[in-house]
Amino acid sequence: MIRVGINGYGNLGRGAELALSQLEDMECVVVFTRRDPGKVTTLGAPVAHVDEMAEYVGKLDVVLNCGGSATDLRTQGPQVAKLFNTVDSFDTHAKIPEHFEALDAAAEEAGTLALISAGWDPGLFSIMRVLGEAVLPSGSTTTFWGPGVSQGHSDAVRRVEGVADARQYTVPVEETVQAVKNGENVELSPRTMHERVCYVVADEGADLERIEREIVEMPNYFADYDTAVNFVSAEELAREHGGIPHGGQVIRAGQTDDGIDSAITYQLQLGSNPEFTGSVLVAAGRAVARMAARGQTGAVTLFDVTLTDLSPKSAAQLRKNYL
Amino acid sequence: MIRVGINGYGNLGRGAELALSQLEDMECVVVFTRRDPGKVTTLGAPVAHVDEMAEYVGKLDVVLNCGGSATDLRTQGPQVAKLFNTVDSFDTHAKIPEHFEALDAAAEEAGTLALISAGWDPGLFSIMRVLGEAVLPSGSTTTFWGPGVSQGHSDAVRRVEGVADARQYTVPVEETVQAVKNGENVELSPRTMHERVCYVVADEGADLERIEREIVEMPNYFADYDTAVNFVSAEELAREHGGIPHGGQVIRAGQTDDGIDSAITYQLQLGSNPEFTGSVLVAAGRAVARMAARGQTGAVTLFDVTLTDLSPKSAAQLRKNYL
Numbered sequence: 037m038i039r040v041g042i043n044g045y046g047n048l049g050r051g052a053e054l055a056l057s058q059l060e061d062m063e064c065v066v067v068f069t070r071r072d073p074g075k076v077t078t079l080g081a082p083v084a085h086v087d088e089m090a091e092y093v094g095k096l097d098v099v100l101n102c103g104g105s106a107t108d109l110r111t112q113g114p115q116v117a118k119l120f121n122t123v124d125s126f127d128t129h130a131k132i133p134e135h136f137e138a139l140d141a142a143a144e145e146a147g148t149l150a151l152i153s154a155g156w157d158p159g160l161f162s163i164m165r166v167l168g169e170a171v172l173p174s175g176s177t178t179t180f181w182g183p184g185v186s187q188g189h190s191d192a193v194r195r196v197e198g199v200a201d202a203r204q205y206t207v208p209v210e211e212t213v214q215a216v217k218n219g220e221n222v223e224l225s226p227r228t229m230h231e232r233v234c235y236v237v238a239d240e241g242a243d244l245e246r247i248e249r250e251i252v253e254m255p256n257y258f259a260d261y262d263t264a265v266n267f268v269s270a271e272e273l274a275r276e277h278g279g280i281p282h283g284g285q286v287i288r289a290g291q292t293d294d295g296i297d298s299a300i301t302y303q304l305q306l307g308s309n310p311e312f313t314g315s316v317l318v319a320a321g322r323a324v325a326r327m328a329a330r331g332q333t334g335a336v337t338l339f340d341v342t343l344t345d346l347s348p349k350s351a352a353q354l355r356k357n358y359l
Numbered sequence: 360m361i362r363v364g365i366n367g368y369g370n371l372g373r374g375a376e377l378a379l380s381q382l383e384d385m386e387c388v389v390v391f392t393r394r395d396p397g398k399v400t401t402l403g404a405p406v407a408h409v410d411e412m413a414e415y416v417g418k419l420d421v422v423l424n425c426g427g428s429a430t431d432l433r434t435q436g437p438q439v440a441k442l443f444n445t446v447d448s449f450d451t452h453a454k455i456p457e458h459f460e461a462l463d464a465a466a467e468e469a470g471t472l473a474l475i476s477a478g479w480d481p482g483l484f485s486i487m488r489v490l491g492e493a494v495l496p497s498g499s500t501t502t503f504w505g506p507g508v509s510q511g512h513s514d515a516v517r518r519v520e521g522v523a524d525a526r527q528y529t530v531p532v533e534e535t536v537q538a539v540k541n542g543e544n545v546e547l548s549p550r551t552m553h554e555r556v557c558y559v560v561a562d563e564g565a566d567l568e569r570i571e572r573e574i575v576e577m578p579n580y581f582a583d584y585d586t587a588v589n590f591v592s593a594e595e596l597a598r599e600h601g602g603i604p605h606g607g608q609v610i611r612a613g614q615t616d617d618g619i620d621s622a623i624t625y626q627l628q629l630g631s632n633p634e635f636t637g638s639v640l641v642a643a644g645r646a647v648a649r650m651a652a653r654g655q656t657g658a659v660t661l662f663d664v665t666l667t668d669l670s671p672k673s674a675a676q677l678r679k680n681y682l
Contacts, residue, residue: 051615054615054616055496055615058496058497059496129682132678132679132682133675133678133679136678153682158682160490160494162681162682163490163666165681166666166669166670166672166677166681167483167486167666167669169670170642170645170666170669170670170671171483171635171638171639171642171669172635172638173378173381173382173638173671174381217628279619291630292374292377292378292629292630292631292634292635292637292638293377293630293631293634295630296602296630296631296634297628297630298627298628298629298630298631298635299626299627299628300625300626300627300628301624301625301626301628302623302624302625302626303622303623303624303625303626304621304622304623305540305620305621305622305623305624306615306621307614307615307618307619307620307621308615308616308619308621311615311616311619312494312495312615312621314615315494315495315496315615316494319493319494322493337677337678337682338666339665339666339667339670339674339677339678339681339682340665340666340667340674341665342662342663342664342665343486343489343490343493343661343662343663344662344663346489346490346493346494347489347492347493347662348493348496349489351662351663352456354489354660354662355455355456355459355660355662356455356456358485358488358489358662359452359455359476359481359485359660359662
């Protein structure tokens with residue numbers, strides 16, 4: 037049984053606990069929180085304060101760092117890696133090499149193993165970008181996101197005056213997706229790749245035309261996209277748009293010979309972004325626990341992990357039933 | 360530079376040479392053939408007789424066994440593994456554990472590394488079956504094949520009296536594919552999953568109704584499927600159906616929580632089945648050469664290979680640009 041600690045209990049930590057509850061080879065031993073442990077209600081796992089973490093050394097095979105922000109993960113990462121093998125979902129692209137170096141130094145010194153940037157993007161989509169290029173060297177790789185909820189864009193809409201609540205979906209432009217799969221030389225710009233669809237609850241008496249104009253013209257967030265604004269009631273928003281779905285697809289399109297086209301598409305359609313991300317962190321945790329048990333130390337990514345280590349099945353079972 | 364030998368020069372061997380010609384970190388040093396080397400025309404690689412293989416020890420980092428049949432690969436496998444690190448595309452499902460054991464014994468004794476069952480199925484699809492289950496443990500995995508040419512079924516049609524030539528396409532039933540992605544409880548039988556579409560050139564004066572009846576009623580090959588028979592001219596067959604496209608998709612559909620559905624789809628659309636398979640063998644060859652250089656011996660599968668070993672890029676490049 038692989039003994040797992042979850043560090044941080046927001047949507048992602050809860051998703052990881054949910055994933056662990058479905059497994060027979062891994063168990064959630066403890067959830068660490070910065071809040072008052074008595075006030076955190078888990079799905080069943082015991083709760084401890086982060087300050088008690090050191091008391092769990094020797095009792096956990098891996099800790100999943102489920103901090104809510106990139107800042108959390110950057111500060112927590114090296115600290116936790118001094119005590120435990122770790123997994124995180126660090127996704128601030130430009131800072132990945134720096135984060136890797138910090139974790140590598142801390143983990144090497146402590147003799148632990150730290151896997152960074154697990155999840156679906158970065159994570160599974162990263163795997164597909166590398167795999168696609170390895171098996172189809174002449175071609176190009178394109179990533180589309182959605183349909184799914186973007187928290188950052190939803191927050192941006194909520195900041196518009198007169199908006200009581202809002203939800204923003206990022207939606208890939210199907211025409212462009214098809215053109216990319218067909219290997220057509222299509223323009224790839226924000227507007228040709230993704231549409232933005234907003235569901236907005238306005239304050240009573242608010243000027244709806246102004247709200248719509250302010251949204252669609254908002255720089256960075258919406259101005260470079262075709263944006264649809266739909267005004268709905270608070271009840272409809274809660275009823276129809278209460279989930280946190282997401283997904284996307286990575287397409288590798290290329291040629292094995294002149295005029296011989298191939299396309300590789302990896303698509304995710306996720307009912308709950310944090311639940312699925314939590315589930316990927318758990319699978320990565322399994323691999324980290326096994327690799328660490330074989331003596332591996334330092335920082336790694338999913339690029340350094342084999343399928344055999346990710347799977348609960350034995351190598352012989354995998355060969356017999358999955359090849 | 361990773362030095363590669365190709366053993367066997369049919370469609371697959373040619374596909375592997377074509378893939379190698381697009382790479383900067385690998386080169387095709389020699390093609391081995393059972394035929395008269397003077398009569399084999401490659402894309403540029405030197406040709407030697409298989410009996411001369413031992414002379415190449417020390418000159419090749421990996422040999423890609425591109426034998427045309429499962430029988431070839433079973434007999435060649437252990438012999439070649441005594442001399443070189445190897446990769447094959449062994450795909451007789453029931454015999455995989457046995458083939459693995461034979462290669463493992465031969466390779467361990469010789470101190471070489473042998474990777475079996477590379478390609479797309481087995482191969483990339485196998486990876487997706489394991490990965491899908493690891494990251495979405497509660498669910499089911501379904502594989503659809505096509506649209507693509509099935510050589511076995513094309514041959515079966517050609518054996519019908521009065522058929523001069525034929526090409527058979529396996530086509531997934533789109534309605535069933537969608538139902539599986541949606542997590543619906545749909546019946547999965549030969550008929551609900553795949554259709555068979557035949558293009559047939561009949562001998563002059565042949566009884567077309569009888570030919571069609573014999574095809575659609577043929578046990579094992581067609582009787583369990585909805586089969587369409589289209590009679591065409593030899594010219595049309597050559598013009599419209601001369602390629603060897605194939606592909607398919609692996610779908611993992613499941614739930615991260617009660618009522619929260621997720622679907623993971625990996626789809627291949629391949630202009631040339633043997634060219635793409637050859638390209639996968641080459642990527643596997645890169646990994647084998649690197650793993651063997653680190654001292655690994657015995658038999659492995661793609662389940663035991665990291666993305667870092669499959670890719671021509673360095674680990675730091677991958678972290679910086681692909682995560």
